Amino acid sequence: MKNFTKVLIGIGSVLVLWQIVAMLGIFNPIFFASPIEVAQEATIMLQQQDIYNDIFSTFYRVILSVIIAVIIGVPLGIALGYFSRMYQFVGEIIDFLRSIPPIVIYPLLLISLGPGDASRIGTAVFGSIAVLILIISQGLFQQDKTRQVFYKSRGVSTIRLLKEVVWYEALPHTMTALRTATSISLVVIVVTEMLVGGRHGLGARVQQVQITSNIPDLFATIILIGLIGILLNKLLILIEKKYVFWKT
Amino acid sequence: MVTKDKIRIGISQISFSLPLVIARERKLFQKENLHVTFFPDYKEAQSMCKDVVEKKLDVAGMVALPIILEQETKNPGSLQFSNVAIEDKNHPFVFLLTKKDSSIKSVSQLSGKKIGIFPTTAFQLWMEIILQKHKVNPANTSIVQLKPKDHLNALMSGKVDVIFTNDPIATKILDSGEAKKLTNESVLDKYIFEEFHSFPIGGMVFQRDFIRQHPEKAAKIVKVLNSAIKFLKAHPQKAKLICKTHYSEDVQKFIEKISELNYWKDSEIQKEQLQELVDIYYYNKLFERPLNSSLLLFQPDYRIKLVDIKKSRKRVQVLKNFSLELNKAEFVTIFGPNGCGKTTILNIVAGLINPDSGHVSIDNKQVEKSKVGYVYQDYRKTLMPWKKIIDNIGFSLKTRKLSKEIIYKEVKDLCSLLDIKLPLDSYPNQLSGGQQQMTAILAALIEKPEVLLLDEPFSAIDFQTTISLQEKIMDIWQKLGITIIFISHDIDEAIFLANKVCLLSNKPTKVKRIFENKMPYPRTLEDKERKEFTKLKSEIIDIFSKEVNL
Numbered sequence: 001m002k003n004f005t006k007v008l009i010g011i012g013s014v015l016v017l018w019q020i021v022a023m024l025g026i027f028n029p030i031f032f033a034s035p036i037e038v039a040q041e042a043t044i045m046l047q048q049q050d051i052y053n054d055i056f057s058t059f060y061r062v063i064l065s066v067i068i069a070v071i072i073g074v075p076l077g078i079a080l081g082y083f084s085r086m087y088q089f090v091g092e093i094i095d096f097l098r099s100i101p102p103i104v105i106y107p108l109l110l111i112s113l114g115p116g117d118a119s120r121i122g123t124a125v126f127g128s129i130a131v132l133i134l135i136i137s138q139g140l141f142q143q144d145k146t147r148q149v150f151y152k153s154r155g156v157s158t159i160r161l162l163k164e165v166v167w168y169e170a171l172p173h174t175m176t177a178l179r180t181a182t183s184i185s186l187v188v189i190v191v192t193e194m195l196v197g198g199r200h201g202l203g204a205r206v207q208q209v210q211i212t213s214n215i216p217d218l219f220a221t222i223i224l225i226g227l228i229g230i231l232l233n234k235l236l237i238l239i240e241k242k243y244v245f246w247k248t
Numbered sequence: 249m250v251t252k253d254k255i256r257i258g259i260s261q262i263s264f265s266l267p268l269v270i271a272r273e274r275k276l277f278q279k280e281n282l283h284v285t286f287f288p289d290y291k292e293a294q295s296m297c298k299d300v301v302e303k304k305l306d307v308a309g310m311v312a313l314p315i316i317l318e319q320e321t322k323n324p325g326s327l328q329f330s331n332v333a334i335e336d337k338n339h340p341f342v343f344l345l346t347k348k349d350s351s352i353k354s355v356s357q358l359s360g361k362k363i364g365i366f367p368t369t370a371f372q373l374w375m376e377i378i379l380q381k382h383k384v385n386p387a388n389t390s391i392v393q394l395k396p397k398d399h400l401n402a403l404m405s406g407k408v409d410v411i412f413t414n415d416p417i418a419t420k421i422l423d424s425g426e427a428k429k430l431t432n433e434s435v436l437d438k439y440i441f442e443e444f445h446s447f448p449i450g451g452m453v454f455q456r457d458f459i460r461q462h463p464e465k466a467a468k469i470v471k472v473l474n475s476a477i478k479f480l481k482a483h484p485q486k487a488k489l490i491c492k493t494h495y496s497e498d499v500q501k502f503i504e505k506i507s508e509l510n511y512w513k514d515s516e517i518q519k520e521q522l523q524e525l526v527d528i529y530y531y532n533k534l535f536e537r538p539l540n541s542s543l544l545l546f547q548p549d550y551r552i553k554l555v556d557i558k559k560s561r562k563r564v565q566v567l568k569n570f571s572l573e574l575n576k577a578e579f580v581t582i583f584g585p586n587g588c589g590k591t592t593i594l595n596i597v598a599g600l601i602n603p604d605s606g607h608v609s610i611d612n613k614q615v616e617k618s619k620v621g622y623v624y625q626d627y628r629k630t631l632m633p634w635k636k637i638i639d640n641i642g643f644s645l646k647t648r649k650l651s652k653e654i655i656y657k658e659v660k661d662l663c664s665l666l667d668i669k670l671p672l673d674s675y676p677n678q679l680s681g682g683q684q685q686m687t688a689i690l691a692a693l694i695e696k697p698e699v700l701l702l703d704e705p706f707s708a709i710d711f712q713t714t715i716s717l718q719e720k721i722m723d724i725w726q727k728l729g730i731t732i733i734f735i736s737h738d739i740d741e742a743i744f745l746a747n748k749v750c751l752l753s754n755k756p757t758k759v760k761r762i763f764e765n766k767m768p769y770p771r772t773l774e775d776k777e778r779k780e781f782t783k784l785k786s787e788i789i790d791i792f793s794k795e796v797n798l
Contacts, residue, residue, distance in 0.1 A: 146630060147632070
């Protein structure tokens with residue numbers, strides 16, 4: 001509770017400071033909104049159906065991207081981390097792919113998959129998979145090998161070893177990778193929504209609000225996206241605490 | 249020489265005690281310079297076996313295996329067996345008999361009938377197996393244990409419909425002309441050998457402490473019995489004459505009827521089979537303990553050998569012509585200068601790394617993984633924090649395709665056998681360091697290894713817990729009769745635990761010297777104050793400090 005109070009005080013101080021800056025008129029009020037204005041705009045925003053459609057659309061795209069990336073990336077990451085010789089063949093390729101900012105793939109997918117969800121999600125998946133593979137396999141490389149060697153020498157089959165030992169050894173790294181992949185997906189999805197105007201999505205909303213120059217609305221949307229990001233992160237931490245209980 | 253120092257040997261009236269009788273009559277023990285006293289008046293084996301457990305006898309023969317197992321189960325770690333008599337196809341000795349005019353023609357007709365059996369757990373067990381094989385529910389029959397002398401009468405008077413008995417009673421009943429065999433073959437042959445080619449029925453039983461204290465004498469006794477068996481096979485006529493001195497007339501008659509006195513076989517394959525039979529078959533059926541028995545075959549010629557091992561690491565020669573030979577059931581601690589390759593030696597014995605040259609063998613065979621248990625200094629490296637304690641301990645059994653229930657039962661049995669209490673449903677992180685290390689030790693023991701390797705297992709554990717773990721590991725060693733190789737960096741610990749302390753040299757490492765610690769077990773902390781202890785310690789430190797130029 002004490003920590004919670006500290007957090008509240010922290011947020012409160014920032015808000016007060018922000019309000020003071022707005023009131024002092026340092027920035028041009030055309031480009032800058034005070035927290036009170038933002039709060040007023042947010043109240044109106046939250047009373048409309050639109051915003052919920054936007055939140056849902058973005059949320060749905062991000063989650064779907066992460067799920068697809070996990071299904072492909074986690075097994076690959078574990079396999080490459082365990083069979084380290086295999087990694088020697090593809091390691092550089094993965095590192096190269098990861099170095100490409102995922103968003104630059106979007107135009108390519110836009111041509112092949114069209115302007116719908118497929119190209120947005122495809123881009124987010126591309127950005128997430130490489131990160132998942134890299135973090136998980138690197139995590140397994142650094143993992144002490146004693147346990148694997150030990151159980152292998154006790155006659156435990158590779159499949160059982162992967163399922164009952166390596167999977168769990170990788171789990172803390174998998175959770176870290178998952179958090180990073182989720183952040184990347186959120187960024188990619190919002191940007192693609194901004195680039196090619198879908199009807200719904202928080203990115204599309206930012207784009208529309210910018211055109212209308214409704215600054216308080218823009219601020220409110222940005223904060224909302226931030227809150228969604230933090231919410232996803234907290235959710236994943238909660239899951240991690242439950243399933244990687246031995247690390248905490 | 250006072251009687252106290254003589255080896256006390258019990259002899260029973262059972263027919264297959266014959267090798268022991270021959271050894272006694274032909275003074276084979278004296279020829280090996282063994283001083284023995286015989287106790288030849290045991291009418292039955294049960295009380296004789298109990299006397300071995302209670303240390304009134306050192307050795308006794310022959311005792312039926314179920315009886316030995318029963319006593320061993322009550323007192324884990326007290327007995328070992330050797331020179332096992334084996335039933336096989338050529339040597340039927342158990343028969344199912346009916347009256348000559350009986351309407352019963354086969355075992356499948358025994359449902360609802362009264363069956364008289366020889367009064368031992370083995371006969372009870374065998375009878376149930378035979379009935380089940382014939383799809384007769386043993387519960388639908390009435391099985392009564394009868395004294396051997398009543399067998400003939402019970403069958404004739406109709407008190408029982410069939411009698412399940414062994415020689416010489418069976419031969420006596422058949423000789424009366426009033427009975428016939430229900431099957432012509434040996435009952436065991438037909439119904440039990442389908443699964444097992446040979447079947448151990450009984451053998452010599454040793455006090456385990458006697459073997460520990462006098463391994464050479466125990467080895468000689470096995471040798472004497474083997475040569476008696478050889479004599480028996482070579483001179484059956486002379487053997488029959490000798491048996492007149494010991495046995496009652498009934499037993500003599502039976503022995504005369506056997507053309508070959510050939511219960512005893514001594515091949516390598518059978519040694520393995522024997523232990524397996526005892527573990528899986530007898531324990532499973534009699535005591536419902538499928539894997540963990542603590543009864544061991546005494547094998548005096550068993551050795552763990554490291555011969556001329558060479559091993560380099562990062563171009564530095566760690567081991568050069570390293571040789572070490574250990575006996576079965578020894579507790580050996582390895583002590584030596586820092587970085588001299590102690591762990592490398594354990595890794596080679598465990599088969600985790602291969603030597604550059606030289607070889608390792610256990611009982612003249614290549615090292616098999618299941619025969620070696622390994623416990624690391626840092627238990628965190630092998631324990632799985634995501635699994636409950638019970639699953640951690642039982643994990644290696646999963647490779648044997650056993651059901652979860654059996655694995656859990658195994659773990660619980662092992663804990664109760666060793667008198668260890670752990671919160672089995674907790675996770676490793678919820679336990680203390682000592683408890684976690686004990687979990688790692690149990691996980692290594694669950695596969696019943698012949699050799700347990702421990703690499704400074706208590707070095708990360710607090711003083712108070714270490715003391716209780718040291719006592720526990722000695723207790724485990726005594727109860728399970730396994731060989732322990734224990735690396736220690738603490739000279740007190742090395743001497744306190746072991747019956748042999750192996751001092752290593754600087755690199756390239758060799759065995760500098762092996763010290764024996766003859767202090768009796770169980771040892772307690774006070775033993776560290778004893779003169780023998782301090783003398784041994786200063787001796788070792790003396791050589792050690794010269795080695796490391798202190």
